[in-house]
Amino acid sequence: MDIYLLEAIVNGILLGGVLALLALGLNLIFGVIDVVWIAYADIVMCGMYLVYWLYTGFGWPLPLACAATIVALAVFGAIVHLLIIEPILGSAPINQLLATGGLLFFLQSFATLLFGTDFMNIGVRLPIIELDGIYISFARLLAFALALVGAVALYFFLRRTFMGTAIRAIAQDRDIISLMGVDQRRIYIVTSMIGGALAGLAACLLVLQYDVHPFIGNTFGPLIFMICVLGGLGNMIGGFVAAFVISQIISIGGYYSNTELSYVLAFTFFIVLMFVRPRGILAR
Amino acid sequence: MNARNAILVGALGILIVLTFFAPPYFMHLLIQILLWGFIYTAWSMMGRFGFVSLGHGAFMGVGAYVPVLLWNYYGITPWLGIPLGVALAALLGLVIGYPCFRLRVVGHYFALVTLALSQVVLLSIVAARDITGGSLGLSQRAVGFSWYALQFPDKRYFYAISLVLWIGGLAVWRSIDRGIGRQVLDAIAEDEEAAAAVGIDVMREKLRVTVISAALTALGGAIYGQYLMYLNPETVSGIAVSLQIVFAAIVGGMYAMLGPTVGALLTIALNEGLRVAFATNFIGAANTIYGILLMLCIIFMPRGIVGLLEPMKFRRAQPKPQEKLAA
Numbered sequence: 001m002d003i004y005l006l007e008a009i010v011n012g013i014l015l016g017g018v019l020a021l022l023a024l025g026l027n028l029i030f031g032v033i034d035v036v037w038i039a040y041a042d043i044v045m046c047g048m049y050l051v052y053w054l055y056t057g058f059g060w061p062l063p064l065a066c067a068a069t070i071v072a073l074a075v076f077g078a079i080v081h082l083l084i085i086e087p088i089l090g091s092a093p094i095n096q097l098l099a100t101g102g103l104l105f106f107l108q109s110f111a112t113l114l115f116g117t118d119f120m121n122i123g124v125r126l127p128i129i130e131l132d133g134i135y136i137s138f139a140r141l142l143a144f145a146l147a148l149v150g151a152v153a154l155y156f157f158l159r160r161t162f163m164g165t166a167i168r169a170i171a172q173d174r175d176i177i178s179l180m181g182v183d184q185r186r187i188y189i190v191t192s193m194i195g196g197a198l199a200g201l202a203a204c205l206l207v208l209q210y211d212v213h214p215f216i217g218n219t220f221g222p223l224i225f226m227i228c229v230l231g232g233l234g235n236m237i238g239g240f241v242a243a244f245v246i247s248q249i250i251s252i253g254g255y256y257s258n259t260e261l262s263y264v265l266a267f268t269f270f271i272v273l274m275f276v277r278p279r280g281i282l283a284r
Numbered sequence: 285m286n287a288r289n290a291i292l293v294g295a296l297g298i299l300i301v302l303t304f305f306a307p308p309y310f311m312h313l314l315i316q317i318l319l320w321g322f323i324y325t326a327w328s329m330m331g332r333f334g335f336v337s338l339g340h341g342a343f344m345g346v347g348a349y350v351p352v353l354l355w356n357y358y359g360i361t362p363w364l365g366i367p368l369g370v371a372l373a374a375l376l377g378l379v380i381g382y383p384c385f386r387l388r389v390v391g392h393y394f395a396l397v398t399l400a401l402s403q404v405v406l407l408s409i410v411a412a413r414d415i416t417g418g419s420l421g422l423s424q425r426a427v428g429f430s431w432y433a434l435q436f437p438d439k440r441y442f443y444a445i446s447l448v449l450w451i452g453g454l455a456v457w458r459s460i461d462r463g464i465g466r467q468v469l470d471a472i473a474e475d476e477e478a479a480a481a482v483g484i485d486v487m488r489e490k491l492r493v494t495v496i497s498a499a500l501t502a503l504g505g506a507i508y509g510q511y512l513m514y515l516n517p518e519t520v521s522g523i524a525v526s527l528q529i530v531f532a533a534i535v536g537g538m539y540a541m542l543g544p545t546v547g548a549l550l551t552i553a554l555n556e557g558l559r560v561a562f563a564t565n566f567i568g569a570a571n572t573i574y575g576i577l578l579m580l581c582i583i584f585m586p587r588g589i590v591g592l593l594e595p596m597k598f599r600r601a602q603p604k605p606q607e608k609l610a611a
Contacts, residue, residue: 036392087583093391094336098534099582101527106575112568214568222403222523225396260411267400267407274397275383 005255007134012251013244014136017144018205020243022220023227024151025198027239030228031171032191035085035096039104040199041221043080046107047073047203048212049115052122062124070200077196078189086188104217111214119211126208143205150201154194155236167191223263226270232280242281246270300447304440311439313556317548318446319508322453324533324544326500329460329493331530331538334390334473337494338526339380339398340501342405343373345521347502348509349409349416355433356425357415362434366506370499376401377498378491385490388476399523406522421516424509434510442511449507450545453500457541460496465489501529531574535581537588546590 026040037043047069054065084099126138158164166182167190178184210216227246231238246266253262273281303314327340350372351365380401384394410418417423427433436442460466468489471479480486509515518524528551536547551574558570585592 036396084579084583088586091586092334094334094395095582095586097392097395098336098530099579101531102575102578102582104527104575105531105571105578109568109571109575113572218523222399226400229393229396258411260407264404264407264411267404270400271380271397271404274389274393275387278387278389278393 003133005252008251008255009248010134010136011140012248014140014144015251016244016247017147018140018202018209019220019223019227019247020240021143021147021150021198021205022202022224023231023239023243024147024154024236025195025202026224027228027231027233027236028154028167028191028198029195031233031235032167033081033085033089033188034093034174035100036093036225037080037100037103037195038097038221038225039080039100039107039217040195041217041219041224042104042107042111043073043076043196044199044203044206044220045111045212045214045217046076047200048207048210048216049111049120051204051207052120052212055122055124066200066204069203070197073200073203074193074197077192077194077199080196081189081192085192086185104221108214108217115212115214117214119213121211122207124208137209139205139208143209146201146205150198151236151240154198157194158236163187163190223266226267230270230273230281232282235280235282238280238282245281304443308439311443313552315439315442315446315511317545317552318443318450319504319511320532320552321545321548322446322450323501323504323508324529324536324548325450325453325457325541326497326504327529328533328538328544329457329500330497331533333469333490333493335490335494336391336395336530337398337497338395338523338530339401340498340529341402341521341523341526342376342398343498343501344505344508344525344529345402345405345409345517346373346376347505348515348520349422351506352422352424352509352515353415356422361432362506362510363432366434366503366510369506370502373502374495374499377494381491381494382487385487399526402522402526406517409517409521416517419517421514423515424513426513435513442507445507446511449504453504454541454545456496456500460493461541465492469493531578533588534586535578535588537590537592539587540590543588543590547588550589 022041022044026037029035029037029040050069050072051062051065054060054068055062060068080100080103084103085096088095088099126142129136129138129141156164158168166177166180166187169180170177170182170184170187174184177187206216206220223246227239227242230242230246231240246269249266249269250259250262253265303311306314323340323344327337330337347366347369350369351362354360354365354368355362380398383389384397389397409416413419424433424435427435429436429438460469468479468484471482471484472486472489476486505520509520532547532551533544534547535550536545537543554574554577555570558573562569581588
């Protein structure tokens with residue numbers, strides 16, 4: 001096989017890891033609260049700026065900056081839920097999507113206001129690994145590994161803890177859950193916090209690979225919604241599969257043509273699959 | 285027409301004539317308000333019945349790019365190019381609408397599918413950079429004043445065109461609103477199965493309004509492109525435009541005929557006001573405030589500004605906003 005094609009496939013797998021991580025938090029919120037945070041990728045963007053500023057501006061060590069960002073975004077997730085989602089929880093789901101769309105406008109332009117539209121790079125150079133003539137960025141490998149760790153941790157949290165069980169239960173039937181003595185409001189807040197924390201983790205990993213700018217969310221946002229829907233709502237494994245399918249389409253498509261066309265292909269694939277398998281790739 | 289109406293129409297006519305003597309800057313703002321008002325109105329034709337499309341950027345992009353490409357490369361007059369672009373957009377609406385409605389892709393999912401559509405169009409334009417100029421944009425081949433090329437250096441021509449367009453848009457809105465179709469669509473929005481059970485061809489009605497909405501959006505985009513003489517994929521297609529359309533329509537109020545226009549007026553006035561106030565010191569200030577306003581609007585008045593005023597004017601029984609927005 002062509003070595004460059006192989007490289008494209010390997011890079012696709014690594015990109016899939018990042019996308020899967022991004023989709024994970026969104027998927028959780030989508031599945032549990034039944035809300036699409038259309039500003040999710042922009043929350044990640046804020047996290048990237050935060051890491052950037054804590055690291056370069058205040059000179060914090062990188063791991064500390066990352067940890068602080070994860071905590072900050074977890075809190076932010078709770079704030080988003082309490083201020084924006086909760087007041088309109090009873091209204092049509094599309095209203096909640098649109099309200100977070102307002103948040104998207106706000107975050108993008110507020111970031112522009114604060115930081116300008118310059119591309120900023122954190123300046124951490126991680127090594128590039130050569131393996132049999134294939135070049136792999138260590139940052140991507142790290143992102144891939146941490147995405148897997150994050151997913152497994154989330155899996156065990158959802159399976160093995162009371163809170164996790166309650167979260168899964170609420171995703172199945174939100175009317176009956178309060179009869180079981182579970183505080184729905186608390187679950188929603190915890191879910192939003194986990195979603196925010198996952199966005200923070202994603203931000204830490206992305207900032208190592210990409211320049212930060214206020215509109216970087218537009219690059220990932222649409223992709224991760226597609227992945228969530230393709231994977232099937234609240235279906236974590238489906239989300240993973242979808243992330244890898246989409247990233248392979250982008251990566252291999254980019255190898256044969258150009259980046260934009262590969263994205264066009266990915267979105268078209270999504271539209272067609274919505275019609276063929278409306279309940280997600282893994283749905284029976 | 286009674287005397288009161290005659291006076292009203294007369295006063296309005298004089299006002300319109302007067303605006304033709306407005307300075308170019310205000311003329312420019314008026315044209316923008318009318319054209320965007322037209323596009324927002326077109327979106328609301330779908331939005332009010334619960335089909336919240338985030339794909340109107342796609343229709344607008346197709347409508348704007350097709351005539352300019354045909355003119356630049358083949359010298360085909362926009363008089364042919366625009367109908368072609370509009371027809372293509374209508375076809376696109378049909379192609380995306382039919383399976384969506386057939387398979388009951390609604391609510392979130394409809395929004396996300398149409399969002400993907402607008403990304404597809406945006407990225408296709410960028411990908412075909414050899415022809416379209418990609419993200420750098422595309423300028424029309426200028427020929428000076430020409431009816432054939434639909435190019436007028438004098439803004440007043442475009443003002444007249446957008447005025448006609450806007451009134452036409454309102455007329456279409458009214459005909460949907462007054463026609464039997466409106467009751468039918470309201471019935472569908474409330475309960476699709478029940479509507480089908482009383483013999484409504486649900487599919488046909490939904491497709492009809494989708495195609496009309498897509499076609500008008502494309503027409504608005506085409507005229508906008510002709511007016512600006514410069515197209516950029518980010519300003520006529522993609523998510524940003526789609527969201528802009530949805531939000532302005534919602535802020536203005538998508539259930540009233542003049543709501544979307546009020547949305548256009550408000551957002552453009554806000555943008556210009558902030559731009560003048562802050563000059564270029566605070567890039568993004570306008571959209572920051574805009575974003576906050578949007579969130580407040582959707583949380584506190586999902587029927588928009590005109591929606592708030594409406595109950596005072598017409599004491600008609602209105603469905604509750606929450607039910608109405610349900611998709």
